[in-house]
Amino acid sequence: MINDVPVSYYLLLSAILFAIGAGGVLIRRNAIVVLMCIEMMMNAVNLSFVAFSRYLDSAAGQIFVFMIMAVAAVEVAVGLALLVELNRHKQTVNTDEMNSLKG
């Protein structure tokens, strides 16, 4: 049944998810939401990996997905830790207020 759905649909969904994620990263100011949007972008990529893996009958795509999940987990761990620390210093998670690198 799953073979009946063409791979282009998956790719389209993946692209839409990626664009939403990218838009969120660009537009939202809440750092937690930004992180979530990044996760969303990664999952969009994962989706196309899995779709291709299925389509091409190759396990390589699945391996990449595991890789990306591991990296994403690590990233969230580090990113959240940083955010907690930043929040403690600045009492905010608004990215626009974290601008001490401004020239």
Next chain:
Amino acid sequence: MIQLIWLTIFLPIVGVVLNGIWGRRLGYQVVGAVASLAVLGAFMVGVIAAFQLGQTGAVVVPLWTWAAIGDFNVSVSLLVDPLSLLMVLVVTGVGFLIHVYATDYMVHRAENGPAHPDRDYARFFTFLNLFIASMLVLVLGDNYLLMYVGWELVGLCSYLLIGFWFDRPAQEQDPIDLGPGRPPVKLFPLLSPAASGLKAFIVNRIGDVGFALGVFLLWTTFGTLQFAPIFAEAPRVAQTMPAAITWIALLLFIGAVGKSAQIPLYVWLPDAMAGPTPVSALIHAATMVTAGVYMIARSHVLYTLSPGVSMLVAFIGAATALFAATIALVQVDLKRILAYSTVSQLGYMFLAAGVGAYTSAMFHLTTHAFFKALLFLGAGSVMHALHDVIDIRRMGGLKNKMKLTWLTFLAGGLALAGFPFISGFFSKDEILAKTYQASTALWLIGVLTAGLTAFYTFRAVFIVFYGRPRDQYLYDHAHESRWPITAALVMLAILALAGGILGLPAELLHGFGLDAPHFIANWLEPVYLAAEHTAAEPGHHLPFMVELSLFLISATVAIGGMFVAWIFYRVRPTIPQTLARNLRPIFVLLANKYYVDEKIYTPFVVKPGLKLAEAMAKGVDVLLLDRLLVDGTAKVIGRGGRWLSYLQSGYLRHYVLATFVGVLAVVSYFFLR
């Protein structure tokens, strides 16, 4: 032992290290002993090496390879041959006596009070040992580069030592009184010790440029800097490129002119008197100024191959000898009389080298080292007794107070004046005889100079040691110096009196049926044997009668000069003043040293030099380098950084957007390619 010749350089360096690092903590007696023993040790090594060398010619002692870059290969190796060993013995022998002398000279004693060593006693002996070591490097190096190293080190040491009392101010000179009715002759002030050291250093640097260029040219011409291959190749090169040999000889001579104080670079030497007296003795007798003579004697092959330059050397030498002797006639500063005398005697050595009589030049160098060191140390002893007064117009009658100083100074004076059968006589007579063979005109200049030398030497002797005291207070407080000073004086006096034995006129004595060896000629024979074969005209001997007449003329002139001095300063003491009053313009000219420093060097060299330096400092250094290049670079980077910092908004989304745009650009580039 010859293989251990490096010890002669090493031992003084040990002295430098010991005194340089721990000198201030050691007692001054220890410092003096270490410095003197280091030089004595070097002398011993030299003596043993001299016995072992015999007549075997030359031994090269390789130490290590200094630089090997492609074809360019310079080794640090020492050349032990009769010429270098003679220099080693003169430098360390006379140098040792000067060290012993200095151990007491640099101590000031209040009357019957405690001894006060100079506050920089250790620094003094460190430099003194360094001077000896540098000179030995110069003398023993077996290539021109090593010689150049020693050459520069000697220049450095002269700077350090002449300016030793760097905090002393410049001194005014009392005008010379010419009796009632005539205005006194004003003299220019003397340079301060610091300025004198600087002057010596800079004037020498001018000559060194010539030497350095000569070394470069030697390298491009011969492809090596070692003496032996250069001298072996030189005759062949002279056939194909005579100009190269001429230029090398000329450039090396420029170096020698600076170091050995010949016209026109002699001006630093009289001012070198600002240093402590043992330094004057060391510079003027045993080290520094003899370097130029040694270098030309060493490079004799090159000079034999370029007769034109040799003629120039002889001419400059003769001109300097006469020129400096005339200045010495009227100087009132005892050390300056001796300084101009050194310039003059060095002129003799160059005259000898120029006419091809290298052996005679080395002979005169040796005897001159003995008697000039003696005279300087004698002058120092007088200064010590008179609380640093050096103006002969305040001395007189000192022979009653300082018997040993008087007698030894007299011995040195006789040798300098060329009194028959005393060292200076033989060496000077030999030079004059050799000059006579080459050119009668140069010989006449030489004879005239000999007469002037005898006159001014005994003018000084008579004024300082005879007659009535001119300054009763100084006279009353004068006393003989202590043993290290007098011992050195006595040793040098013996050498000055008997040094002539080293080079008795063998041919003349042979005419009388006597057989006497010419030690120095025999000793140096291996070095100059080759030279005689390559010489344009083989050395011919003068007929016996001519030789005898020259001998008698030399003797007559020397005694004549002394006799005139005796008349002028003992029998009719009014004559000098009358002469000076009647020949006032000449007297003023001589007393002011022909105004060479004040009217030629100051306006034409020193002032333009200072202006140029100032322009370079302000224009090139401050404006171009500091403001434009250094500050400019910093400003460009700073401004650029500030402009770039406007790109940093600090908003996370801006950075992310930039990243996305960048990634998009890269990806689309690869898609659309």
